[in-house]
Amino acid sequence: MYLWTILIVLFLSLTCMTNAATPKDALVIGANTEIYITHDPAVSFEVLPNAMLKNIYAALVKIEIEDEKFVVVPDLAESWELAPDGKTWTFQLRKELVFANGDPLKADAVVYSFQRVLKLQKSPCWLYSDVIGLTEEGISALDDYTVKIITNGAPPNIVLTILGGNGIVNPKVVKEHEVDGDMGEAWLTDHTASAGPYVLKEWSRKISVVLVANENYWQGAPRIKTIIIQDIPEPTDQLLRLKKGDIDIAWNLTAEQANSLKGSPDISIVTTPGQSDEYVGMNAGWGPFKDVRVRQAVKYAIDYDAIIDKVMAGFAINNQQFLPVGYFGYVENNPYYQDIEKAKELMAEAGYADGFDVELVTNTTERRRTEAVVVQENLAKIGIRAEINIMQASQMYAKYREQGLQMIIAGWGVDYPDADALAHPFANYRVKQLAWRCTWYDDYAADLAEASGKEINEDRRFQMYQDLTNYWHIYGPFAMLYQPITYWGVRNEVKDYDKAAEGYAVHYDLTEVYK
Known part of the structure; x- marks a missing residue:
């Protein structure tokens, strides 16, 4: 193993010094590997390692x-x-x-x-x-x-x-x-x-993860014989090495860096809908948010396009339901858009024509802080005076789990690719996840989420999720901001990475890739 580490480091060093393309039968990925904890499939629950385990x-x-x-x-x-x-x-x-x-x-x-x-x-x-x-x-x-x-x-x-x-x-x-x-x-x-297309050759922590082709794979050995995931924590370093050809794929580019590569003769930006939701949550048991009209006013006050274009630099989808694109039960359904006059009318009907004060909590990431400022500006247009409170994520979620927040900007990942995985957190307070944290005790929504998760007839089940989504849009305490887009910078020598990464991280199949 030690010899293999030396060989890998030598290979990477020579590639950098000569500015040469990576070998035809090798794929070199630059990524922040800090999230790696284990390669045990019964233990791992982190996104990047799990994506690689699908190939092992x-x-x-x-x-x-x-x-x-x-x-x-x-x-x-x-x-x-x-x-x-x-x-x-x-x-x-x-x-x-x-x-x-x-x-x-x-x-x-x-x-x-x-x-x-x-x-x-x-x-x-x-x-x-x-x-x-x-x-x-x-x-x-x-x-x-x-x-x-x-x-x-x-x-x-x-x-x-x-x-x-x-x-x-x-x-x-x-x-x-x-x-x-x-x-x-x-x-x-x-x-x-394992019995998958690749075998773990070596994991040198904070240096590299090396996979080699399984010649006994039942579908035949993959065309790419070696995959090296090189630990490059900084996006700027990934971008530099991608441009030089030292790596084939950059995993953690910023949106601005990715956009700067559009039109490059050597590099493409590969995208796929992400497996998460970004939302504004309102505590339906607190003050003005007890009134569904106020919750609807918030949904009409938000400029969704501005958040997608300015905060996410275009790397997001306007998807206002809890079901991500591609999931069972998904049908495009985006009823909300910024309509300040309609929002003001709803506020007046609810008795809040003069607005109210509210604490808007989010965590310390740059994206969330920027989202909070945009939402704050949007709410001010209908008289809601939001004071932003930036918390460490651990502190924020601890208070959220105790139903202790008035308003939050956060995200939710998907544990398995079915509507059931989202319907319960967002609509069923009994599971004590997001609906419960926002004190939205709606028995109709909870009953429908539970019944949909048990229905065997797929046609009936599909319609039940449509009914739940439509009801949730009207009465729920969430304004769904967007579904993120996952993206990579990929050298043009790498073929069919878009097929390999489509649906990441539910689907990630590097046997599709070749050079």
Whole structure:
């Protein structure tokens, strides 16, 4: 391993000194790797490492993009069926599957991998235990190629998208490296026991993460043979090295830097809708915000286009619902726009023609501070005098979780690609997430969110989410500012990165890439 580190550093140094393009069969990514904690698929819950784990571990099923929508397709399982009880799933594995080291991959590995997630009880566990109701006893191998999984009856899209998020580990290798009953967790921090297209060669903290092609991958070894994620914390350094050709992809460019590259003959900006929402939240249990007309007035006061154009430099989508683009149940629905006169009328009807004072809280990031200033200026036009209070994120969220804020600007990420993952936080106060933090105790919305998450008929379920979205737009305590756009600077020698990154981080498939 030490020798490999020296070789990688030498390779990167020579590339920088000679200003030469990176090798044709290698992909060099410049990124801030501080977020890396582990390569254990049963433990990792961070976005960048998880995206790479999708390229290291194979799963029962995987998520791809078709017609700009997420769809579930076969991976290790070539087929599956759901029993009439709506709970019991049977998966048929492909024959001749092997792990990267050549060991056979059979049903016992699938059973072990899911039971391991449940036993370790780390960050991803709740998706399996709480959302789809997996238990250790409910996962079994009927034979070498057949796996039975019993769920709580969650709709098929929820079950399949969550099952597709767990990489299958090699039980033999993991057990060989178990220490004090940790099920190999310590060893899997910087090793892999996988069957996906790549294998972790080495992780040198704050230097690089190196992946090499798995020649035993069931779909054939990928065209790019080596992936090097070089730790470059500063966006300015990433930009410089991208322009010189020292790296193929810059991960953390600022919006201004990305825009400066548009029209470059050597570099393209690749974009995809981000998997999060940015919003203004109002405490529906506090003073003027108890009145739905005031909440609507706020929604009509905000200049959404200005925030997207000026704060996000165009790297955002005007999406005013809680469902991101591409998700089940999504239909474009943006009823609000800046209409100051309408907002003033609503304020007057609610008895607040002269406005009121409110504390607007956000965190210390430059983007959020700028958003707060824009929102403050917008609200002033209808008489709402917002005093901005900048807090450390930890302090802000602690107070928010106690229902202690009057107004907040924040964001919400997505844990799994289904409407259920957003409907509950934003509309169901009973789960004690965002609706609860904003004291929006609306039983109709909560009931509909719960019922939609249990409905098996996909057509009925789709309509239920439409009904919930329309109701939420009118009565909810949120003004959705935008859905971010994720972007990268990519050298033009790199082909089909747009296909690889479409839907990041739900979908991220570097087997699509070549030079």
